[in-house]
Amino acid sequence: MLAINAGGFVVAGVLAIPGMITAIAPGFIGRRREMWMPVAPLKNFPPGETTRAFVDIERGDWSQSLRTQLIYVRREPGDRVVVFSRNCTDLSCPITWDPGSRTFLCPCHGGIFGRDGVPMAGPPNRPLYRYDNRVREDGMLEVDVYSVPPMS
């Protein structure tokens, strides 16, 4: 009897353990620590302003959709560049930049962020996620798309 029960557990294990491993695996395949992708030449971003921009994502899977991600680039007067994720830090809803009031507005639960990404109203209590960014020698602005959380 014991042998039969043990056999059952062995079969269950043979199915369940590789099953779990293969279900988790795609999260680890080809994982890099950082992924630097070009945005646009820095000269396209007027100093002192916040501008919509796009960055492409390399995924290495079989579908082509969802490769373009909207980001917000803020160029400070002193050439310092801040690149914000367009996802609210409350629940990742897609914020929009309101150039008139110079705020980021979230459409879901009332999150409002100042132009520096600091939360002003609503449920969010973290500032907007910032992409690590650098300017190449040819003047191209690049961001590390892995420098923000995976759902933003």
Place this chain on the structure above:
Amino acid sequence: MPVMITRAKKWLSDRFAAGPIYRNALHRKVAKGEWYFGDGATLTLLLVVLIVTGALMTLTYSPNADTAYESVRYLTYRQTLGWFIRGLHYWSAGMMVVMLFFHVFRQILLGGYKAPREGTWLIGVFLFFAVIFMSFSGYLLRWDDRAIHALRVATHMFYNIPWIGEHLVVFIQGGREIGSLTLTRLYGLHVVMVPGLILALVGYHLYLIIHHGTTSRSERAQPVRSADDQRALYKKDAESEKNGEIFYPETVAKSGVMAFLFFGLVLALTLIYGPAEIQQEANLHQTSQPMEEWWFWWYSALIALLPDVIAPGFVVVFPVVIFFAMVLLPFLDRGPYRGMKKRPWAVGFVVCAVIAILSLSSLRTQSPWTGWPLDEAPPVPEGIALSAGAEEGRLLFSRYGCNSCHSVSGHGRRVAVDISRIEGQMSREELFNYIRRPPKDVPMPSFDHMPEEHLERVVDYVLAAQTFPRES
């Protein structure tokens, strides 16, 4: 001839062993149920509708991130009666969530989880979460704007789980980014795995209901101190003329009426409104004002109303608390009474929960907490003439996004104070300085980037607005 039919029936019944099913499941004595006990039958019928319509949709649906959206459009707009199947699926899903809450609340009012029915309730708890998962994952498969942002919101809830949050997001998405694997995973879960789990659990749930019966009239009328007490009482009720009946056809006839009525409602909603609107294709770069499906409105409103100190933790803690509260309920509520008469806390809880769900849902349709750019300047109330300066200020009011948050005479967003009813008299200079540099504790951006002349005009307009009628 009749002899032949009788013999054929007998043969079929014998060889397919129908007798024990008939005796033990159908023609058995049960405690009399009320007509509104048909919520379980309604849920079962809706489950059947969902399985049939869902299976039919898999004949068209393409679980590929590049083509999923187009396949849903094809199903809805080009395939003959595709809209009808999608509509039935959509409205049955929404109705199932409604009936699920009804069912849970009714069992709380009844004490339906009390001995010896704890097992029935515990399986029901898992069914509750499985159905909520289905009602959410279903609309992700549309792969439209609502789907992609709903998915982000859900993954962000997992992100807020301490320590493992980020790993969970990667696990759910099937990678660092939303992509091909995200959709195939959702498809596998929504179409194969969770429905299989639900079928198995529903089967066991029904088996336990046959075994333990539903809460009888005598159980509600007098204290029941143990599982044995309950069994004796139930047996007495089931066999009595007054409190008992035969399950098939008597109970089935009653609960079937409710199930058919709700199916009729689903059918009517499908014919009147059709399936859920398909929005623009899922993408991560277009401006969007997403909204969850209507059965989640109350939860969204609840999150919006929470202060920022607890909001991020709440989305993790709340489902966990609900889960453990439901699991522990039969072990915490061990009083001898069932039904509503001696359990005021149950009545109070259900009444409060229903009022909260309805009022939060209604609040979500207005979303007074949402600021968003508005293209149009607020209208000038009838019979009021603005000075040239104030009129210029009215246009600047819109250009500088003041109307992204402020309403005027009830027109526009309601995040911040209505400009026509500013409390306390502010002088021109005070207003000017307030807008340019709002006090630190006020969640308003500073407008120090505005040229002074523009600011003067906006102040003209705000002062003029004090004479506007307050209601519009």
